Amino acid sequence: MMPMEIVRLENVSKIYTMDKVQVPVLHGISLEIYKGEFVSVMGPSGSGKSTIMNLIGCLDRPTRGEVYLDGKNVSKLSEDKLAEMRRKKIGFVFQQFNLIPRLNALENVELPMWFAGVVKAKRTSRAGELLRAVGLEHRLKHKPTELSGGERQRVAIARALANNPEIILADEPTGNLDMKSGEEIINLLQKLNAEGRTVLIVTHELEYARRAQRMIKLRDGLIEGIEVGK
Amino acid sequence: MREYLIYSVRSLSQQKTRTFLTLLGMIVGIAVIIAMVSIGEGMRVSINKEIGKMGGDVIFIFPSGFGAHAFGPPAGTVPFTDSQLQDVRYTPGVKAAYPVLLKAAVVEYKSEKQTVSIRGVESEASAVFSKMYSIKEGRLFRDYEDGVVLGYRAAKDVFSREIRVGDSVKIEGRSFSVVGIFEESGNNPRDTIMFMPLQKVRTLFSAYDEITGMFVLCDSGNIVEQAAKKIEDNLEKMRGGKDFDVITSRQMAEQVAKITTIVSFVLGGIASVSILVGGVIIMNTMLMSVMERTREIGVMKATGATNSLILGMFLIEAALVGITGGTIGILLGAVISKIIEYAGRLYIGGNFTTVITQQMMLGAIFFSLFIGCVSGAYPAYRASKLDPVEALRYE
Numbered sequence: 001m002m003p004m005e006i007v008r009l010e011n012v013s014k015i016y017t018m019d020k021v022q023v024p025v026l027h028g029i030s031l032e033i034y035k036g037e038f039v040s041v042m043g044p045s046g047s048g049k050s051t052i053m054n055l056i057g058c059l060d061r062p063t064r065g066e067v068y069l070d071g072k073n074v075s076k077l078s079e080d081k082l083a084e085m086r087r088k089k090i091g092f093v094f095q096q097f098n099l100i101p102r103l104n105a106l107e108n109v110e111l112p113m114w115f116a117g118v119v120k121a122k123r124t125s126r127a128g129e130l131l132r133a134v135g136l137e138h139r140l141k142h143k144p145t146e147l148s149g150g151e152r153q154r155v156a157i158a159r160a161l162a163n164n165p166e167i168i169l170a171d172e173p174t175g176n177l178d179m180k181s182g183e184e185i186i187n188l189l190q191k192l193n194a195e196g197r198t199v200l201i202v203t204h205e206l207e208y209a210r211r212a213q214r215m216i217k218l219r220d221g222l223i224e225g226i227e228v229g230k
Numbered sequence: 231m232r233e234y235l236i237y238s239v240r241s242l243s244q245q246k247t248r249t250f251l252t253l254l255g256m257i258v259g260i261a262v263i264i265a266m267v268s269i270g271e272g273m274r275v276s277i278n279k280e281i282g283k284m285g286g287d288v289i290f291i292f293p294s295g296f297g298a299h300a301f302g303p304p305a306g307t308v309p310f311t312d313s314q315l316q317d318v319r320y321t322p323g324v325k326a327a328y329p330v331l332l333k334a335a336v337v338e339y340k341s342e343k344q345t346v347s348i349r350g351v352e353s354e355a356s357a358v359f360s361k362m363y364s365i366k367e368g369r370l371f372r373d374y375e376d377g378v379v380l381g382y383r384a385a386k387d388v389f390s391r392e393i394r395v396g397d398s399v400k401i402e403g404r405s406f407s408v409v410g411i412f413e414e415s416g417n418n419p420r421d422t423i424m425f426m427p428l429q430k431v432r433t434l435f436s437a438y439d440e441i442t443g444m445f446v447l448c449d450s451g452n453i454v455e456q457a458a459k460k461i462e463d464n465l466e467k468m469r470g471g472k473d474f475d476v477i478t479s480r481q482m483a484e485q486v487a488k489i490t491t492i493v494s495f496v497l498g499g500i501a502s503v504s505i506l507v508g509g510v511i512i513m514n515t516m517l518m519s520v521m522e523r524t525r526e527i528g529v530m531k532a533t534g535a536t537n538s539l540i541l542g543m544f545l546i547e548a549a550l551v552g553i554t555g556g557t558i559g560i561l562l563g564a565v566i567s568k569i570i571e572y573a574g575r576l577y578i579g580g581n582f583t584t585v586i587t588q589q590m591m592l593g594a595i596f597f598s599l600f601i602g603c604v605s606g607a608y609p610a611y612r613a614s615k616l617d618p619v620e621a622l623r624y625e
Contacts, residue, residue: 059532059618080536087534094622098529102240112533114233159533 005071006166006198007033007056012065014051014221025051027221028065033200035166038193040209041202043218049202050171052218056200057092057169058085070166087116091160093170093189097152099144105131105155106140112162130158134188150181157188167198174205186211238547241519249551252515256555256601257562259505260594264563264586265570266501270494272571272584274487276416280581281483284361288479289446289458291318291465296443296475308473310441310465317464318444323457325449328355329441331431337424338400339389346384347423348401350431358445362420368395368410373427378406382414383421401426402434416581454478505597508555509605516548516609527613528621537614544610545603552602553595560594 014026026048033039033056041049054060055067058074059082066075074085086092099108109127118126131140134154144152153173160168170189174182186208193199201212209215215227242249293307310329318327331350336343351359353373363381371377378399385393385408393399397408406426415421432438446461448454455478462476477485520527527540567584574582 054619057532059622080538083531083534083536086532090534092532094529098525098532098622100526100529102244111530115530115534115536115539120232163534 003034003037005032006035006037006069007031007200008066008068009052009055010066010068012055012062012067014048014055014060015063025221026055026062029221029223030065031216031223033167033198035198036193036196037214038190038199038212039201040212040215041200041218042204042206042209042215043224046220047218048221049218053169053171053200053202056167057090058082083115087112087163089166091157091162091165091168093153093156093160093168093173095172095175097144097149097156097176099152099155099159101144104141104143105136105147105158108144108155109158109162112159116163127158127162130161131155133161134158148181149177150184153177153181153185154188157185157192161192165197167200168192170199170201172202172204174203174208182208234543234546235550237543238550241523241547242550245519248515248518252511252551253555253558255508255511256505256552256598257508257559259501259508259601260556260559260598261563261566262504263498263501263597264560264590264594265566265584266497267494267590268563268567268584268586269570270490270497271587271590272582273493274490275585276581276583277486277490278483280362281479281486284358284479286451286478286480287448287454288358288361289448289454289461290443290477290479290482291446291461291474292443292477293474294472308469309437310444310474311439312441314465314468315441315444317468318446318461321457321460321464323448323450323453323460325447326354326357327444327446328352328358329428330355330443330445331428331437331440332442333431333435333437335402335424335434338403339393339397340391342389342391344388346388347419348431349423349425350428351425352428355445358447363412363415363425365410366413368408371409371425371427373429375409375427376404376406376430377409377427379410379412379425380408381412381421381423381425383418384424385411388422404434406430416575416578418578454480505601509601512548512551512602512605513609515551516544516606517612519547520544520609520613523613524616524621524624527616528618528624531616531618532622540616541610541614544613545606548606548610549599549602552598552600552605555602556595556598559598560591563594 009029009031011028011030012026013024013028016023016025029052041052043049055062056069058069062075066073068074069085070089074082077085100111103111106124106127109130110123113123113126128140131137134157136151136154136158139147139151144155147155168189173185173189177185189199189201190211203209210229213229215229217224217227315327315329318324328351333348333350334345335348337346353370356370366382371379378401380393393408395408395411398405399408432440448457458476458478465474466472530540564586567586571582571584
C-alpha cells in the first residue's frame with residue numbers, strides 16, 4: 001500500500017527579524033511525513049527543531065517555500081484559517097505542559113473542544129474518556145498544581161487528542177520529567193502511534209529518538225541526515 | 231457565552247485582591263454619580279411638590295431680578311402702586327389679586343435686636359399663601375390688630391430665646407403680639423420671615439402707596455396664560471417699561487425643571503470624571519492580566535482558539551468588572567444618597583430630599599458596562615493579536 005503523505009515541506013526557509021537583524025533559522029528544508037508514522041527530530045539548540053514544529057503546527061508561516069498539511073497548502077493562510085487547521089488537524093504537547101492553572105484536568109481537556117464548538121455534555125464525556133485512556137480517571141477534578149509532572153503531561157496529551165487530530169506534535173515532551181515519567185510518556189506516545197496516529201517528536205534523548213521509525217537530524221537549519229529506526 | 235463567563239469569573243477570582251481594587255474604582259465612580267444625580271433629582275421632586283401645592287391658577291408679579299426667597303427687592307426698584315393693583319384686579323379672568331409688601335425690619339425681643347424680613351399682606355391673601363404656609367400654633371392676624379405671625383425658625387432660631395404665641399416683640403420700635411407660628415417648610419429663608427397686616431407695615435415704614443409684588447388667582451387654570459399676558463401688557467403701559475416679571479405657577483415649574491436638570495447634569499458631569507479613573511484602572515488591570523497570561527493565550531491559540539475568541543474572552547472579563555462594579559456602586563450610591571439626605575435635612579431643612587429613579591439605575595448599569603467594554607477593548611485587542619509562537623515562548 002502506498003503510504004499517505006500527511007506533512008510535506010517544500011524548500012522551506014524561515015527568517016526571523018529581530019530588531020533590525022535578520023536571523024535565518026531554516027535554509028530550504030524539504031521533508032515528507034506519512035500518515036501513521038512516528039518521526040523524531042534531533043539537533044542542537046538553534047538548529048531549527050522548534051521552528052519546524054511551529055511551521056507544521058500552523059503556528060507560523062514560512063518565509064519561503066511551501067508547507068502542506070493533509071494535502072492543503074498552509075503557507076499563506078490567514079490567521080483564522082491557521083487557527084482552524086490547528087483546531088482540526090494538530091495536537092500539541094509541550095515541554096512545559098502548558099496547562100491552564102485555573103482549570104482542572106477535565107476542563108483543560110475540554111478547552112480545545114470549546115474552541116471547536118462542541119456542546120458541553122459531549123465535551124465533558126469525551127474529556128473523561130480521554131483522561132481515562134491516559135490513566136488519569138482518578139484525577140479528573142484536580143488542578144494542574146495538584147498533579148505530578150508525569151500526570152500533567154498525560155493531561156496535556158489527552159488535551160492534544162481532544163479534537164481527534166491527524167498529527168501529534170510533541171516538543172521535548174520529556175524535557176521536564178524524571179526518567180520514569182519520561183519513559184511512561186514516550187510509551188504513551190508510541191501507543192497512540194500504534195493506534196494509527198501520526199506522531200512527530202522533538203527530543204534531546206537519543207534513546208527516545210531512536211524509538212521512532214525515522215530520526216531526522218538537524219544542524220544549522222538544514223537536514224544533516226535521516227536515520228531509519230528499527 | 232456561558233464558557234466565556236465561567237472562564238472570566240475564574241480568572242477574576244484567581245486574583246481576588248486585584249479584582250477587588252479594580253472593582254473599587256468602578257464602585258466609587260458609579261456611587262458618586264448616583265449620589266450626585268440623586269441630589270438634583272431630589273431638588274426637582276421637592277420643588278415640584280411645592281409648586282404643585284399652589285395649583286395651576288396662580289400668577290406671581292414681582293420686580294425684575296427678585297429671587298423667590300430674597301430678603302427684599304433689588305435696590306432702586308420702583309414699587310407697584312395701589313392703582314396698578316386695581317388694574318390687575320380688573321383684568322379679565324382674574325378672580326383676586328393680593329398685594330404683598332416686603333421690608334427688612336429691626337425686630338427686638340427681650341432686648342435682643344435682629345434684622346428680619348417682614349411681609350405685609352392682607353388676611354384675605356391667605357387664600358394663596360395658605361397653600362404654601364400652614365399655621366402650626368395660634369391663628370392668622372386680623373387686618374386691624376397689631377399682630378404678627380412668625381415663620382418656624384423666626385420663632386425658634388433667629389433669637390437666642392424661643393418666641394412663643396402670646397409673646398410680644400418690638401418691630402421698628404412698636405409693640406406687636408405674636409398671634410401665630412407657621413409650620414416648618416424646610417426652606418430656610420421662608421421659615422425665617424414674619425407676616426404682618428399690610429396696613430401696619432405701610433404705617434411703620436410710611437410706605438402708604440407701596441406694593442412689592444402681587445399674587446393673582448385666576449378663575450380657572452385654562453386662562454392663566456392669557457390673563458398673565460394681559461396683566462403684563464397693562465402694567466408695562468402704566469409703568470412705562472418692563473421692569474417686572476409676571477410668572478405663572480406653570481412657568482415657574484418649567485423654570486425649576488430646567489434649572490434642576492442643569493444641576494443634575496453638572497453634578498453628574500463632575501462625578502463622571504471619577505468614572506474615568508475607574509475606566510483607567512480597569513484598563514491597567516486588564517493590560518497586566520494580558521501580560522501575565524501571555525503564555526496561556528499562546529496555548530489557547532495553539533489549541534485552536536481564534537483571535538476573535540481571545541478578544542471576546544478579555545472583553546467579557548472587562549465588561550464583567552464594569553457591570554459588577556456598577557451594580558455594587560448603585561447600592562453604595564443609594565446608601566450615600568440617604569446619608570446626604572439625612573445630613574441635608576439636619577442642616578438645610580426638612581424638605582431636602584434625594585431621589586434615585588429606576589431610570590438612573592438602568593443608566594448607571596449601562597454606563598458601567600460601556601466603560602468596562604471601552605476600557606477592555608485595547609487590552610483585549612492586544613491579547614488577540616499576540617503571536618502564538620512568541621506567546622508560547624514567554625516566560
